[in-house]
Amino acid sequence: MKTLIICVVAVAVSFVGVRLLMYSPHDTRDTILQRNVPPVDPVKPATSPYSDEFHIDYAFAANSLARKSKWSDEDAAWATEQLQPWPNESRPDFKVDQPGAEAWQLYVFVDTIVIDRILSGFPTDDQVLSAWDATVRQGLINPQAYVREQAVASIMNSGFPAADLVSQIEAMQDSDPDERVRFMAQLKLKQFTGQPTDLDCPTCPTKGDG
């Protein structure tokens, strides 16, 4: 009996210990992607459902765009190309069997890179900033909920949202027809104004479909 109790306690101690080790403090960052984030292989792995071309593009974004403090004109042009407003009629989806999955994947990744550049103060070409601004403005009124959700997050996560966009997002936190968009708007507005957030995710479905 004593051994059993010791074993149960040992399982519990080990479980908690491993959990604690998994949440060590973040490293200091120097570029958008830290040095300890390994480069992405442009060669398609066997398990990948995506195309060869997608892997080349994704690796370029991850290995080059996300690690350069200064972008060339070609870099800026490529990023601008990915940041085109999402078409109203196209449902964004990460699932590879859905049309536009690769474009959405690239769009979201480049979007996060650009907003992190803005947030971190890296110089970013006006062409890219204009494209991003136009895209998120269109995104807020896109009929697809995932596009609106991404636009809300993108605007607020950039750290310096335009006042008119903040007003629009304030209205969306109550009026958007989709619960997950309302939740994102509420959460990001709270973070923006320094209010405590729980970050529980009651609107996150257990199985994403977008």
Added chain:
Amino acid sequence: MKRKILVVAALAAGGMMAQASATSSGTPGWMYGLYNCGAAHTSSRPACTLCCNNAVLNGQLDAGDQADCQTFCNQANFSRPAIRWYHRPVIWVFGIA
């Protein structure tokens, strides 16, 4: 001696259970993002996004769960030095059920 072996085995089992609960392919996307992409080896939103995508490419995350993993990346506040709520015992012990 037998007791020592049992205790060591129990410690290993507990550790493996903790890892498995956070990394199994059956974990919903948001939780995968929370436990694998938000704190373990990343500190920026693009790195979090990359982590979600890599998980799909490596077969650790179902493609259908990637949207929720990305939602976690969008929701997390990476501009702060440490996401304090990660350390809430209630979430990381009971929130994985």
